[in-house]
Amino acid sequence: MKKILIPVDFSEHTWVTVEYGLDMAKATEASILLFHSAFDQVILTAGVFPDSIASQAVLDMNVLQEIYKEAEYKMSELKARALEKTKGDIFIETSMVSGEPDLEIVKATLIHEPDIIIVGAVGQGRKDHFTGSTAEKLMKNTKIPVLAIPIKCGYAGMKDVLYAIDPDKACEPCILEVKEFFRPYGSHIQFLFIQLEEKHESTYRELKERLKDVDPLHLINCQTTKEGIYEAINRINPVLIAFHFHRESPFAGWFRPVLSRRDLYKANLPLLAFPEK
Numbered sequence: 001m002k003k004i005l006i007p008v009d010f011s012e013h014t015w016v017t018v019e020y021g022l023d024m025a026k027a028t029e030a031s032i033l034l035f036h037s038a039f040d041q042v043i044l045t046a047g048v049f050p051d052s053i054a055s056q057a058v059l060d061m062n063v064l065q066e067i068y069k070e071a072e073y074k075m076s077e078l079k080a081r082a083l084e085k086t087k088g089d090i091f092i093e094t095s096m097v098s099g100e101p102d103l104e105i106v107k108a109t110l111i112h113e114p115d116i117i118i119v120g121a122v123g124q125g126r127k128d129h130f131t132g133s134t135a136e137k138l139m140k141n142t143k144i145p146v147l148a149i150p151i152k153c154g155y156a157g158m159k160d161v162l163y164a165i166d167p168d169k170a171c172e173p174c175i176l177e178v179k180e181f182f183r184p185y186g187s188h189i190q191f192l193f194i195q196l197e198e199k200h201e202s203t204y205r206e207l208k209e210r211l212k213d214v215d216p217l218h219l220i221n222c223q224t225t226k227e228g229i230y231e232a233i234n235r236i237n238p239v240l241i242a243f244h245f246h247r248e249s250p251f252a253g254w255f256r257p258v259l260s261r262r263d264l265y266k267a268n269l270p271l272l273a274f275p276e277k
Contacts, residue, residue, distance in 0.1 A: 001024065001028040001030045001115045001116065001184075002030050002031065002115055003030055003031050003032075003033060003112065003113065003114040003115055004021045004024055004025055004030050004031070004032050004033065004114060004115065004116055004118060005033050005035055005105075005108060005109065005112060005114035005116070005117045005118070006018060006021045006032060006033065006034055006035065006117075006118045006119075007035045007036070007037070007101065007105050007108075007117070007119050007120075008034050008035065008036050008075075008078060009036070009120070010036070010071070010074040010075075010078065011120070013120045013149070013151050014078065014120065015078075015081070016120070016149055016153065016154060016155050017118050017119065017120045017149050018032075018034070018078065018081075018082055019155040020118050020147065020149060020155065020158075020270070021118050022082060022085060022086055022090060023155075023157065023158070023185075024116070024118075024158075024185070025086075025090045026086070026089070026090065027184040027185050028184050030090075030115065031090065031091040031092070031093065032082070032090060032091070032092045032093070033092075033093050033094070033095060033108075033112055033114060034075065034078060034079060034082075034092065034093070034094045034095070035094075035095050035096075035097075035104075035105065035108050036071055036075055036094075036095075036096045036097075037096075037097055037098065037099055037100070037101040037104040037105070038067065038068050038071045038096055038097065038098045064098075068096075068098075071096060072096065075094050075096060076094075079092055079094055095108065095112070101134065102134050102137050102138075105117065105119075105134075105138060106137070106138065106141050106142060109142045109144065114144060115144055115145075116144055116145045116146070116147060117138055117142065117144060117145070117146045117147070118147045118149065119134065119135060119138065119146065119147070119148055119149070120148075120149050120151065135148045135271075135273075139245040139273045139275070140245075142275065143275045144275060145181070145272060145273065145274050145275065146245075146272070146273050147270060147271070147272045147273075148270065148271045148272075148273070149270045150268050150269070150270070152268055153268050153269065153270060156239040156240075156270075157185075157239060158182065158185045158187050158239065158240055159185075159186070159187060159188060159239060160187070160188050160190075160236070160237065160238045160239050160240075161182055161187045161188065161189045161190070161238055161239070161240050161241075161242055162189075162190055162192055162232055162233070162236055162238035162240070162241050162242070163175070163178050163189055163190070163191050163192065163241075163242045163243065164192045164194065164225075164228075164229060164232070164241060164242070164243040165191060165192060165193045165194070165207075165243075166243065166244060166246060167193065167194055167195060167196055167197075167200040167203060167204075168200075168246075169244065169246050170193065170203050170204075170207050172207070172210055172211065174244050174274070175191065175207075175211060177274065178242060178274065181274075182242075189242075190216050190218060190232075190236050190238070191211075191216065191217045191218065192218050192220065192228070192229075192232045192236075193207065193208075193217060193218065193219050193220070194220050194222060194225055194228035194229075195219055195220065195221045195222070196222065196224070196225070196228075204219055218232065218235075218236075220232060229241070233269070238269065239269065239270070240269060240270045240271075240272060241269050241270070241271050241272070242271075242272040242273075242274065243271075243272075243273060243274070244273070244274045244275075244276065245273040245274065245275065245276055246276050
């Protein structure tokens, strides 16, 4: 890993996402890019000078300049705090743009070519990155892992990891990719195979035979992905859940409004999605 992209909005939760980035950078000697899309939380109302377009333009420009100036100050403070925590051992750079966060983050991945994105679950404007689909958009439109941190989740490291295997997309390369990713962090990975249908039993047996030497491969028989995940969380007590994101996967449903508020936040664990193979 060479570069970590952390979109920030300067909310109280921002520092938690930065802590995860610092931890990963320390283990891999990666650099960090703190990224902010300015003006994304501003809605300018109708002009107070209805008969003067020029006056409204000046007013709007002054407001935007003040907001950008404040964002620059907060970015410098955040960078200074991160550098102080790491004693300057990690290279940290910043980037600020204006525009819609969803689109600008995707653009940033093309320009800066990071190896992972770490994003908070709720922004300062109370936009829910799960139900608002930001996390899902990043997973669909980028080819790198996305680590999403729920708003009420404090920093807990990456020691105990639960990797949930999609029974319809189970493959040895995916599992080996996960093991290689977590190697620098000394993580203990437990692999969860959720058997939703009878047809998945043969897939499980075949996978278990090929992966004799990997960490424990648990089998949970259940009717829904949600049910299996919660049973595994109670049994294993992980600090992070990882999976490969497939567009038609049952895990994709975790990022839809009907599930995310009630189910994702109930788990209150960071979710690391690897890109679709």
